[in-house]
Amino acid sequence: MITSSFDGQKFDVVVCGAGSAGIAAAHSAAKAGAKALLLERHGFAGGIVTAAMIHTLDAIKSCVDHEVEVVGGFAAELIRETLALGGAATTDNPGEALTLHPEMYKVAIDRLLARAGVTVLYHANVCGVVQEGNRVTGVEAALRDGRARIAAGAVVDGTGDAEIAHHAGARWNLDRDLQSMTYHFRLGNLGARRTWSEWEEILGAAMKAAHAAGEIKVFGGPWIIRLNDGEISINSTRVYGNPVDPVELSRAETEGRARMLDIWNILRHRVPALKDCYILAGASQLHIRESRKLVGAYTLTEEDIRTSRAFADSIAVGAWPIDIHPTNGYVGVHPHKDDAPVPYEIPYRCLVPEKIDGLLVAGKPISTTHRAHGSTRVPGTSLATGQAAGVAAALAVRAGTPLRALEVDSLREALLRQGARVSAPAKSAA
């Protein structure tokens, strides 16, 4: 084994994965005074929002009232920075979905992390943890020049798949009824100008006709996101499988690309305005909606969301509907936006593994039921739980306190000082 020149380095907080949760965690930990390291396997940050071409930050705003913002702090800074770079997308996307140009978004993240003093290593694949008994004391990573063991006062798992929790032996769940994965792609050279809702209607009708004619077995949406008038991003392919099985994920990636070609062929033959369209780009990875979910000190349920239950240790606010993509061959747009919840609270305990110390899990795999995960999995909420994890890690390291014993009032106060929202609007924690 070749040892990296980075081997033996020590940080207060090591964050694994630079998706929504990881960037927020690393930035907020550094802002809270920690020496922070962020490790990301791609050559850029943003996670699914950039790598999988989502371009959209759902759950920054309430779905019941688009005027109410439920996530502030790092997310607000990031949005401001991206917009200042000219990263606003065309404005006629859905009201609750904030769409940003992925390249400006990547640059904005780089700048915010640099300004906060975070050490960022791209092309860094975290492949294990260092442990003393039940306590995680560092990580092992495959870097460009070899393997490194990096010591950490606390580790934040922002991998989107609870991969670090898995390495640490923390308990996690993988649902039997996993939501589909999707390969996003972008079409250019459109022969007409339409709004997003017009495109959704036109493409939806073409896809339904193709399905009825036996040209495609299953599709979702299609949901359209537009950066500019001349192009559309399409969320429609449906691929099933276990995303944490290396063989199944590889097969799924291959299948996702094949389904992209099927849909492109259907659209250019069935929609006159798309007869000359071409594929501008496919995502650099399949989107994984659901994989491992941590079993934490508390598991958030659908009832907690529906009743907007108040938690004394609330550290983030969620707002997205319980959006579970069907697995039963359903085609088209599944109903989910009609009964969006009012903004609800997420307790710190959802980030704390049941038994493992020295580790917090943020973002998509926080401890929830399958139904609650349908709402918490989106980037707005991941940015918020990431910020909470970063600040918690920094405070615990400074105080020499185990993460599970952290005094939650100080955590909530520190988050409020960073501009984060920790309580649902018009609610006080019980």
Ligand SMILES: Cc1cc2nc3c(=O)[nH]c(=O)nc-3n(C[C@H](O)[C@H](O)[C@H](O)COP(=O)(O)OP(=O)(O)OC[C@H]3O[C@@H](n4cnc5c(N)ncnc54)[C@H](O)[C@@H]3O)c2cc1C
């Ligand atoms: C098909 C699909 C469609 C979606 N559509 C939308 C939408 O329209 N609007 C919306 O708002 N949300 C959408 N979402 C949800 C949303 O994008 C994600 O759920 C959210 O981004 C999850 O954030 P995260 O930070 O937990 O994980 P991710 O964004 O997945 O980030 C994880 C990061 O960790 C890195 N990583 C993983 N393992 C390692 C490792 N071992 N070492 C180093 N780095 C590692 C990854 O490369 C990645 O950068 C969609 C999701 C899917 C799957």
